[in-house]
Amino acid sequence: MKKILLLCLISPLLWAQSTPVQSKIENVKVFLNGAQITRSAQVSLPIGKTELLFKGISPQINKQSIQVKSESRFTILSVTHQLGNLLDKAQQEEITKIENQKRLIEDKINIEENNLLLFKREEDMLLKNQVVGSLQAGMKVADLKESVEYQRQRMQEVLMKKLEFEKNIQKLEEEIKKLNQQLTDINARKDVQMSEIVVTVLAKEPVNQAPVSIAYFVKNAGWTPTYDFRIEKLNQPVKLAYKANIFQYSGEDWKEVKLSLSTANPYKSGTAPVLQKWVLGERNDYSNYYNNVEEKESQIINANQSEVWGRVTERANKVGIPGASVYLKGTTLGTTTDANGNYRLTIPPTFYGKHATLVFSSVGYKTEEKTISSNRIDAVLDDDAKQLNEVVITGYGGGLSGKVAGLSIDNDRDFSKRTIPLDITERDAPTSQTFDILIPYTILSDGKVTTAEIKAESIPAVFEHFCVPKIDTDVFLHAHIIDWEKYKLLPGEASLFIDNTFLGKSTLDLSNKDTLSLSFGRDKNVIVSRTKLKSYQKKQALGSNKTEQFSYEIIARNTKNEPINLIIEDQFPTSSNREVSIDEKEAPEAEINTDTGKVKWRLNLAPVREYKVSLKYTIKSPKSGWVTAE
Known part of the structure; x- marks a missing residue:
């Protein structure tokens, strides 16, 4: 009896209970290449071992980067990583719920169809009675009028009832379509593998609602700097808007999270090179050094370099097609064209240079496919006579706005980029900078670029006009920024403006330059x-x-x-x-x-x-x- 009692007392400490944990992404620190995600949760634990199962985590996780933090009321014994199916018990229950709703609606449709059939048969009877009544001889005129009036009123009631049942059936069928779409969305994810983190903990006493956080690093995310340089007058400083193009397709959506942007690149080796013996006449190859200490992902994922853009036009009139769909074949990454037919789409680096294909489509036009061979991909769509009869355009006001084939169109909207307003603090780390975005924001795992304005500066500059009349008599305006280092700029794409007029784009090359020079284009006033x-x-x-x-x-x-x-x-x-x-x-x-x-x-x-x-x-x-x- 004593031995059995001893086993019962120690069993909670030997066998772990598995407990799914509902966690939420709280913070994301985005690097130039990759991102660190922090999730938080509240857990209640019994005495003994418990396996905390965190599900729905990005499959792009770096297993060595997992960190778990908790309060001291329990001990963390181990942390393991595994792959699991995206559909969990809750989603399976959701599928069952949707299927039950479908069956109920289908039963209602059967009832409405039976009622509709009854009134159709009554309509046929009324039509036959009208013919028989008109052929009967000897009917009084008053009786005939009364009969005709009754049949007319009844026919009107029957037709109204038929219309009512047809509308009801149509509404119920629309509900069925919506439920089918929900099932399609869920089933599309059933074969997608997501990461699961199993944290084994030991509690010596019951724990109620204890905070736990896990942090991990994912690839297929990052940000790149971009700049707006504006000139109003030559005797005034240049206005600089420092922005960040943030993107991610890690497999999990970042919804209402606190974002931080770091200028560090975790994939870049932090180990200083070591000079080897140099023997004259022998080739010294230092390239192998970096191959040994850096991973394959050492290159910064540049959102600008991994973007394609262009214009979708119709062949007949050579005008842009608004609201046309552009997506990367084999993926869910896509966008729509703006009011002028222009688009911009981020292509994951894993697809770049591998015969990736863009698919262009729009209601009323034939679908076109083009292999990505350069950053600019234009498409010309032919009319599809079969679909043209189904196109409906509604719009009001001076500009183009409204819906085209169900797609929202706004003349002032950029379909390819989302923008975060300026509300950011800046802090220095020993080897990098960090910009904290103070408002929660959502960045979906769709590869699209979200632009955040980091800071604004007024920079003193020396303006010069430049001309080589032997080649071109046009005069170019240059702005020279001498102390550009103190603004802590990074290489990136720059947009140039004069008096709020866009002049074009340039690349900010900061390598080995004492003075940063920007060309603001041709000045026709000189x-x-x-x-x-x-x-x-x-x-x-x-x-x-x-x-x-x-x-x-x-x-x-x-x-x-x-x-x-x-x-x-x-x-x-x-x-x-x-x-x-x-x-x-x-x-x-x-x-x-x-x-x-x-x-x-x-x-x-x-x-x-x-x-x-x-x-x-x-x-x-x-x-x-x-x-x-x-």
Whole structure:
């Protein structure tokens, strides 16, 4: 009896009870490549061992990164990772519930159809009675009128009842369709494997509602910096908007979570390289060093580089198709075109360069498929006469808004990107920066880009106009930022604006540069012309050589109401032939590079003024040869 009692006392400590845990994603720290997710839960434990089962976790999890934290009222014995089916008991119960609802609605449809059949038969009887009544002889006129009036009223009631039952049947069939769609969505996920984390804990006393958090790292997520540079006046600083393009397709949705953005890259090796012995004459290959210490995912997943964009137009009128569907074949990743037919879609790096295919479709048009061969993929759709009869467009107001084939359209909406308002704090880590987004936000596992504005700055800049009239007489506006390092910028894509007018995009290259230069495009308010003056050719009295003189006049005109700094570049020709020489070079007030022949004027042009510079040189060459100098 004592032995049996002893086994009963220690059994709770030997055998673990398995308990599913409902957890919620609270925080996500997004790195340049990957993300760390933190889930929280409340658990109640009996005395002894318990297996806490966390389900519905991303299949892209890094098993070595799992961390579990809890209060000290129980001990964590082990943490293991396993793969499980996405459908759990709750979802199986949901399927059963939906199927029961379907059966109830189908029974109602049968009842409505039987009632409809009865009234159809009564309608047939009334029609036959009208014919028989009209053929009967000897009926009084009053009786005939009364009979006709009764049949007319009854026929009206029958027809109204028929219409009522038909509408009821239609509504019930719509409910069946919705339930079928719910079943389709659930069944589509039944074969998807998700991660499960099993945490074995030991409690020496009962525990009620104790907080537990688990953290883990997932790939197929990240963010890339992007910038807006704006100029209003040349005597004012450049306005910088520092933004982040956040994306993820890790397999689990981030709903109403606190986001942090880190400039760190966990896949990049943190180990410093070590110089090896250098023997002259032998090849020193340091590339293997990085192959040994870094994983395959060491490259930053760049949302911009992994995006495709383009325009979907109709062949007949060459106009953009709004609301057209664009999706990556074999996946659920997709988007729709904007009011002008433009789209932008993030392509997972795992698909990039592997003959991935985009599918373009729209109601009223034939579906088109295109293999991704570049970042820009345009599509031209042909009319589908069969579908055209079914297209319904409703819209009101001056712009295009409303619905096209069930897709919402808004003239001001960017279908490919979601935007988070500016509400972020910044903090420095020893080797990186972190930006904390203060408002909860949702980022679905669909690969689409969510843009968050990190911070805004006013940056002092030196503005210069630049022109090479020998090639192009247009003048380009450059902004030079000297102390750009203190703004802690990262390489990324930059959008350029002047007076809220979009000028185009540029790439922010920060490698080994003391000054960050940005080109804001062509300034039509500064006019430069280059004119070739009359040249002459003279023959020398002795020898077989000839000498030609070339002369050019360059005129720069500032039509702006403010002074500008203008750099004009030109060049003298150079010769690699001993028999050809360039002499009598003249470029007053210019900087001349004797090695390259480049000539540079630095001019300060007052408002509504012009300035002239000149370029002259002679070329001495054999009479039998020919020289082109333009």
